[in-house]
Amino acid sequence: MVTSTPERARTPGADWRVGLSDDQLKELLYLLKLCRYFDERMEALYRQGRLPGAIYSGRGQEGTHVGVAYALRPEDSLFPTHRDLSAQLTKGLDLKRVMAQYWGRIDGYTRGRDGNSHVGDWFGHRTWTVMSHLPIAYPVACGAALAYKRRGEARVAMGICGDGATSNGRWHEALNVSAIHQLPVVWVVNNNQYAYSTPNPLEFRVPTIAERAAAYGMPGVRVDAQDVLEVYRVAREAVERAREGGGPTLIECVSLRWRGHAGHDPAKYVPKELLERYMREKDPVARFASLLIERGVVDEEEVKRVQERVENEFDEGYRFAQASPFPVPEDVTKGLFTDDGYWASEPSREGGTG
Amino acid sequence: MAQTGVESAAAGHGAEPRGKRTEDGQATYLVAIAEALWEEMERDERVFLLGEDIGVYGGAFKVTEGFIERFGPERVMDTPIAEETIVGLALGAAMEGFRPVAEFQYADFMSSGFDEITTALARYHYRSGVPIPVVLRAPSGGGVRASSFHSFNPEPWFAHTPGLKVICPAFPSDAKGLLKSAIRDDNPCVFLEHKWIYRRIKEPVSEDPDFLVPIGIAKIQREGSDVTIVTYGMMVHQALEAAEDLEQKGISAEVVDLRTITPLDKDTILSSVAKTSRALVLYESHRFLGVGAEVGAMIAEEGFEHLDAPVVRLAPPNVPVPFSPVLEDAYLPQVADIEAAVEKLAAW
Numbered sequence: 001m002v003t004s005t006p007e008r009a010r011t012p013g014a015d016w017r018v019g020l021s022d023d024q025l026k027e028l029l030y031l032l033k034l035c036r037y038f039d040e041r042m043e044a045l046y047r048q049g050r051l052p053g054a055i056y057s058g059r060g061q062e063g064t065h066v067g068v069a070y071a072l073r074p075e076d077s078l079f080p081t082h083r084d085l086s087a088q089l090t091k092g093l094d095l096k097r098v099m100a101q102y103w104g105r106i107d108g109y110t111r112g113r114d115g116n117s118h119v120g121d122w123f124g125h126r127t128w129t130v131m132s133h134l135p136i137a138y139p140v141a142c143g144a145a146l147a148y149k150r151r152g153e154a155r156v157a158m159g160i161c162g163d164g165a166t167s168n169g170r171w172h173e174a175l176n177v178s179a180i181h182q183l184p185v186v187w188v189v190n191n192n193q194y195a196y197s198t199p200n201p202l203e204f205r206v207p208t209i210a211e212r213a214a215a216y217g218m219p220g221v222r223v224d225a226q227d228v229l230e231v232y233r234v235a236r237e238a239v240e241r242a243r244e245g246g247g248p249t250l251i252e253c254v255s256l257r258w259r260g261h262a263g264h265d266p267a268k269y270v271p272k273e274l275l276e277r278y279m280r281e282k283d284p285v286a287r288f289a290s291l292l293i294e295r296g297v298v299d300e301e302e303v304k305r306v307q308e309r310v311e312n313e314f315d316e317g318y319r320f321a322q323a324s325p326f327p328v329p330e331d332v333t334k335g336l337f338t339d340d341g342y343w344a345s346e347p348s349r350e351g352g353t354g
Numbered sequence: 355m356a357q358t359g360v361e362s363a364a365a366g367h368g369a370e371p372r373g374k375r376t377e378d379g380q381a382t383y384l385v386a387i388a389e390a391l392w393e394e395m396e397r398d399e400r401v402f403l404l405g406e407d408i409g410v411y412g413g414a415f416k417v418t419e420g421f422i423e424r425f426g427p428e429r430v431m432d433t434p435i436a437e438e439t440i441v442g443l444a445l446g447a448a449m450e451g452f453r454p455v456a457e458f459q460y461a462d463f464m465s466s467g468f469d470e471i472t473t474a475l476a477r478y479h480y481r482s483g484v485p486i487p488v489v490l491r492a493p494s495g496g497g498v499r500a501s502s503f504h505s506f507n508p509e510p511w512f513a514h515t516p517g518l519k520v521i522c523p524a525f526p527s528d529a530k531g532l533l534k535s536a537i538r539d540d541n542p543c544v545f546l547e548h549k550w551i552y553r554r555i556k557e558p559v560s561e562d563p564d565f566l567v568p569i570g571i572a573k574i575q576r577e578g579s580d581v582t583i584v585t586y587g588m589m590v591h592q593a594l595e596a597a598e599d600l601e602q603k604g605i606s607a608e609v610v611d612l613r614t615i616t617p618l619d620k621d622t623i624l625s626s627v628a629k630t631s632r633a634l635v636l637y638e639s640h641r642f643l644g645v646g647a648e649v650g651a652m653i654a655e656e657g658f659e660h661l662d663a664p665v666v667r668l669a670p671p672n673v674p675v676p677f678s679p680v681l682e683d684a685y686l687p688q689v690a691d692i693e694a695a696v697e698k699l700a701a702w
Contacts, residue, residue, distance in 0.1 A: 170469075
């Protein structure tokens with residue numbers, strides 16, 4: 001197992017920008033800010049009673065989500081959880097359609113059949129439509145990776161789950177099978193230290209999740225996810241190894257879940273000092289903005305402009321979602337099977353705008 | 355149909371599965387299933403098999419014996435004992451354009467892959483529109499003294515799960531034609547092979563590589579006018595035997611073989627009941643909330659005007675399948691039970 005730390009990444013002579021251009025660094029900043037702002041605003045709307053359903057905040061974990069997903073190519077597939085919307089946005093999902101999904105509208109990726117971050121866009125951005133039973137998509141990622149290997153395609157599947165899901169049997173099954181067949185897959189564990197309310201020491205006995213990799217015969221890396229560049233560097237290495245036929249890698253990204261499991265959970269079980277320390281010292285978004293300013297890639301003004309762009313996009317997405325029609329109630333039984341052609345055709349819309 | 359020698363190819367291809375037709379060209383249920391798999395693998399490169407011990411060993415029931423020699427270990431993939439991941443592999447490969455056929459060693463072990471089947475496989479299309487061409491094959495059912503963990507009938511679980519097509523053929527021709535249809539279908543199909551039927555029932559079976567039996571259509575296996583017996587799987591054979599005996603007693607029983615549990619062919623059931631006015635629903639899954647509970651309710655709701663007697667269910671009690679032959683026979687509906695139930699209905 002390799003433990004990666006920001007200090008290691010900052011050793012003299014190391015390329016601090018890990019091979020990324022200025023434009024790419026700025027893109028990362030935009031994605032981090034977009035994901036943070038989206039998360040904050042959606043929670044505010046939820047608390048105001050203006051958002052139906054549930055929210056699952058990924059705040060504080062953007063370094064993981066943006067870092068790992070940025071290492072993927074468009075043709076690679078991503079199998080995330082409800083916590084990982086930021087990874088899906090990084091993969092390219094349209095914020096407007098994501099927001100339409102939150103309000104149960106026809107323009108949402110699931111056409112109103114699911115809500116919140118239980119979203120995905122398989123036909124477009126090759127992301128799995130999220131399910132709650134975790135890590136339900138880990139075995140499925142094996143199947144996608146098997147397809148790439150069989151056809152000799154240079155593509156990679158990436159599965160993400162939290163520390164909580166590593167206690168489930170499927171996590172072990174999937175890692176084992178991926179190693180046996182040397183499948184082109186990257187396993188990411190977003191270790192935010194809590195499985196709902198259960199802390200790491202009540203989840204597993206070994207000191208780290210990454211060291212479990214050895215038991216399956218694959219490399220394991222533990223990375224401090226406050227540093228998006230280091231997460232990206234580690235993920236890119238794993239993705240390229242998988243792409244070149246080198247088999248799977250397990251990456252444990254360590255962060256802290258700043259908010260509760262879901263919107264209703266005040267997370268009083270997280271020690272206040274721990275949370276405050278993470279928010280003060282290990283904020284992946286603030287750290288990255290400071291780094292880019294410090295290195296002269298952007299100035300304060302540009303950071304402000306990125307923030308404005310993000311806010312405008314959110315507002316645009318909100319307006320789009322509110323204007324999007326609801327699905328037609330009569331369609332509730334359609335599209336269970338391919339036989340009725342529901343998904344192959346344009347959806348009918350309440351109000352007849354379709 | 356043409357005579358097919360023992361050594362001739364099962365499906366007209368160079369290599370062949372080990373399971374052979376009889377000298378007069380008949381195929382057992384097991385051979386018919388092997389032929390369906392073989393032909394579809396020859397026809398479509400995207401079809402592949404995966405499961406426990408299906409490659410070198412040829413499967414617990416030897417359905418895939420000889421396949422690995424022809425198609426190789428990539429298309430006849432032995433997996434670890436990891437049922438959730440077997441289903442997940444099939445689902446993920448299907449999402450990427452393959453048409454996987456996964457074998458469960460016994461239908462009982464589908465519970466070990468339950469979440470991937472009922473949550474992932476079944477519910478993915480409705481929420482995403484992605485076609486999921488996956489077939490899960492599994493030997494189900496009792497009557498072979500295999501006790502509690504090798505005799506189960508899981509069809510109500512999967513029939514109750516929206517998004518799965520559930521197929522339970524009773525005859526070799528239907529098994530072959532329905533399996534080929536399932537493999538060509540773009541939706542997840544649970545294909546339950548009754549292990550009691552595997553080597554007991556044989557008949558002439560089409561060798562046409564495009565021989566298909568449509569999913570969702572029941573079949574009248576025996577025409578009659580007094581009582582309708584709605585059933586599927588092994589119970590079709592018990593029902594036919596009972597109908598033969600009942601004929602001697604002057605009672606004409608019609609046997610409706612569902613062949614597919616979901617989608618359910620209501621039309622065939624209701625038109626038979628319209629003719630006979632009496633329905634016995636016979637099934638091998640547990641009586642309480644089993645397949646017959648839905649069929650019985652449907653007849654009562656949609657065919658009430660045809661009925662001259664209450665709809666009657668005959669099915670095993672709500673206990674696990676027991677081992678001792680005495681107990682298993684008490685558990686499973688016997689031919690005599692069917693006859694008694696039909697006679698009572700006919701006298702109504």
